[in-house]
Amino acid sequence: MENPIIILPWAFERDAPPFEGNDIKFPESLARHIIKKHSKKGDKIFDPFAGLGTTLFVAEELKRIPFGIEAEGQKFEWVAGQLENWTHMICDDTACLDKYDLPKMDLVLTSPPYMPRHHKWNPLFGGDPKHAGYDKYLKRMGFIFGKISKVMKKNAPLIIQVDNLHHGKTFTPLVRDIANTLDKNFIQTNEQIVKWDNPKQDYPFTNLLYFKKK
Numbered sequence: 001m002e003n004p005i006i007i008l009p010w011a012f013e014r015d016a017p018p019f020e021g022n023d024i025k026f027p028e029s030l031a032r033h034i035i036k037k038h039s040k041k042g043d044k045i046f047d048p049f050a051g052l053g054t055t056l057f058v059a060e061e062l063k064r065i066p067f068g069i070e071a072e073g074q075k076f077e078w079v080a081g082q083l084e085n086w087t088h089m090i091c092d093d094t095a096c097l098d099k100y101d102l103p104k105m106d107l108v109l110t111s112p113p114y115m116p117r118h119h120k121w122n123p124l125f126g127g128d129p130k131h132a133g134y135d136k137y138l139k140r141m142g143f144i145f146g147k148i149s150k151v152m153k154k155n156a157p158l159i160i161q162v163d164n165l166h167h168g169k170t171f172t173p174l175v176r177d178i179a180n181t182l183d184k185n186f187i188q189t190n191e192q193i194v195k196w197d198n199p200k201q202d203y204p205f206t207n208l209l210y211f212k213k214k
C-alpha cells in the first residue's frame with residue numbers, strides 16, 4: 001500500500017501569466033510525483049480542468065503525451081502557446097468532451113474548480129443563475145466525471161487534487177463530496193495527504209483522491 005502521507009516541495013517553477021497568480025495551481029512537484037509513479041513514457045495523460053497547464057507541461061517534460069481541456073480562453077491560449085502538443089489542447093466546457101475525438105487515456109490527473117457550499121455561484125456553469133447552488137455543482141461534477149470516464153482506458157487511474165474549504169465558520173467537505181459524485185463510474189482505491197515541505201502558513205497540506213475506472 002502507498003504511504004498515506006507524502007511530503008513534496010511547495011515551489012512554482014514556471015512564472016504565472018500576467019492575468020492570473022499561482023493561486024489556482026498545484027506545484028510541479030505534485031504532477032511530477034504522480035506522473036512518474038502512475039505512467040510510463042509515451043502514455044497519454046489528460047487534465048480535463050487544465051488551468052495553467054501544470055499537468056500538461058510536466059507530462060511533456062517526462063515524455064508522456066499531454067491532453068487538456070480548459071474553459072477559459074485566456075488560460076487555454078497561454079498553455080497551448082507553450083506546449084509542443086498544443087493541438088491536444090481544447091478550449092471548451094469539459095461536459096462537452098464527446099464532441100471531440102479524444103483517444104483513450106492512460107492517466108487522468110486534475111484539480112477541479114472549487115465551490116464553497118454556502119455560495120450560489122456555480123463555477124461549472126460560469127455562474128449562470130439557472131444552475132446556482134452547491135447541489136447543482138456536485139451533480140454537474142458527477143456528470144462531467146462520467147464523460148471523463150468514457151475517454152479512459154479500463155482500470156486507468158484518475159487522481160484528483162482537492163481541498164476541504166474553511167470560510168469563517170462555514171466548512172465545506174469538498175474532498176468527501178467530490179469523491180461521492182464519482183461512485184457510478186469509478187472505484188476509489190486510495191486517499192493520500194500531501195504535506196508541503198515549506199508551506200504557506202495557511203495551506204500546510206492538500207489531499208489526493210485515487211480512483212480507477214470501473
Ligand SMILES: C[S@@+](CC[C@H](N)C(=O)[O-])C[C@H]1O[C@@H](n2cnc3c(N)ncnc32)[C@H](O)[C@@H]1O
Binds near residue numbers: 055071093111114
Ligand atoms: C483548480 S484550476 C486547475 C489548476 C491546474 N491544476 C494547474 O495546476 O494550473 C481549475 C480550472 O478548471 C477550469 N474550469 C472550470 N470549469 C470548467 C469546465 N466546465 N470545463 C473546463 N474547464 C473548466 C477553470 O477555468 C480553472 O482554470
